[in-house]
Amino acid sequence: MRKIFLAFLLVAFIYPSAFAQNKNLPNIVVLATGGTIAGTGASATGSSYTAGKVRIEEMIDAVPNIRELANLKGEQTTNVGSQDMSVEVWLILANRINELLAKDDVDGIVITHGTDTQEETAFFLNLTVKSEKPVVLVSAMRSSTALSADGPLNLYNGVAVAASPKAKGKGVLVVINDAILSAHSVKKMLTTPVHAFMSPEHGQLGTANFGLVEFFHEPHGLHTINSQFSVVGVKSLPRVDIIYGCADVSTDLIDLMVKAGAKGIVIAGVGDGNINKGTLAAAKKATKKGTHIVRASRIPVGAVLIHGEVVDTDYGTVASDELSPQKARIVLMLALQQNKNISREELQELMINY
Numbered sequence: 001m002r003k004i005f006l007a008f009l010l011v012a013f014i015y016p017s018a019f020a021q022n023k024n025l026p027n028i029v030v031l032a033t034g035g036t037i038a039g040t041g042a043s044a045t046g047s048s049y050t051a052g053k054v055r056i057e058e059m060i061d062a063v064p065n066i067r068e069l070a071n072l073k074g075e076q077t078t079n080v081g082s083q084d085m086s087v088e089v090w091l092i093l094a095n096r097i098n099e100l101l102a103k104d105d106v107d108g109i110v111i112t113h114g115t116d117t118q119e120e121t122a123f124f125l126n127l128t129v130k131s132e133k134p135v136v137l138v139s140a141m142r143s144s145t146a147l148s149a150d151g152p153l154n155l156y157n158g159v160a161v162a163a164s165p166k167a168k169g170k171g172v173l174v175v176i177n178d179a180i181l182s183a184h185s186v187k188k189m190l191t192t193p194v195h196a197f198m199s200p201e202h203g204q205l206g207t208a209n210f211g212l213v214e215f216f217h218e219p220h221g222l223h224t225i226n227s228q229f230s231v232v233g234v235k236s237l238p239r240v241d242i243i244y245g246c247a248d249v250s251t252d253l254i255d256l257m258v259k260a261g262a263k264g265i266v267i268a269g270v271g272d273g274n275i276n277k278g279t280l281a282a283a284k285k286a287t288k289k290g291t292h293i294v295r296a297s298r299i300p301v302g303a304v305l306i307h308g309e310v311v312d313t314d315y316g317t318v319a320s321d322e323l324s325p326q327k328a329r330i331v332l333m334l335a336l337q338q339n340k341n342i343s344r345e346e347l348q349e350l351m352i353n354y
Helices: 002-014 056-061 089-099 118-128 149-161 253-260 279-290 327-339 344-354
Strands: 027-034 073-081 108-114 135-138 172-176 179-182 208-209 212-215 240-244 264-269 292-297
Touching: 027 056, 027 089, 027 149, 056 073, 056 149, 073 089, 073 327, 089 108, 089 118, 108 149, 118 135, 118 172, 118 327, 135 149, 149 172, 149 208, 149 212, 240 253, 240 327, 253 264, 264 279, 264 327, 279 292, 292 327, 292 344, 327 344
Parallel strands: 027 073, 027 108, 108 135, 135 172, 240 264, 264 292
Antiparallel strands: 172 179, 179 208, 208 212
């Protein structure tokens, strides 16, 4: 935490707070976290690369005509592959974004991010940012040195969306491969192709075509100024773990997680959030002792039904509705941080509303 705080002080010294540029353009702050979009490799045609090597000002300067869209200022929050993204960085990002968007001379935020956990960061910010101003995450499936790198155009389009009045009030957005996706619905569906991100339940919100921004739909679920969650003064979140469901899954995992300090558990179950009899029994024992357990699904598309094959009231469990295991985990962490005595019924309502 101290290293990241010192990095912010350095950024504040290097980049003054005022935008002394074109007064006819919106002012956009780009917060960089690393990822493939900032990665470099030894070969333009090889798949091997190291994430988080290029600094943000260098990335911005490498995109032709991007400064014609907005007055830009970069801050290097961290510089890692997003597999190393942490709750610590989420909290710093959320509070920094809220601080920046409270200023009259900041019109929007763009965050450069790795693709592995991009949907989680976007969803966390969707629940904790307290502004209607645009917040846009951009990323890349190919490193900056790869043949046909997709990062520069994604960054260009992300800035265009953040600078667009049409993006106001849409919640946190992900812009990649010409698509505008909502934080609630976005999912990484493929491992490496450039069209890896989709919103299979609700569809994409719109398109960003070489800076031309169009919206077709409104986002689903409560977000930003309508969210009940706040991270002001929050230094950490309660531990919530995820169990991956499979045939003959070990039935002692819930007990082990509770003993290790988990305050909540999400089960990425099979099918409609289903789990074997032994795990169900362990879940019932845990919920009776006060540990909240959410049933989600390892299936990428579709909702987990309340009282489907598993009658949740019999076991004290909660259905994730259409939230993926990783997004249900975020709701559960924030809910427990806000109210450690939250009821099962209250938590179920949160899963549906967010």
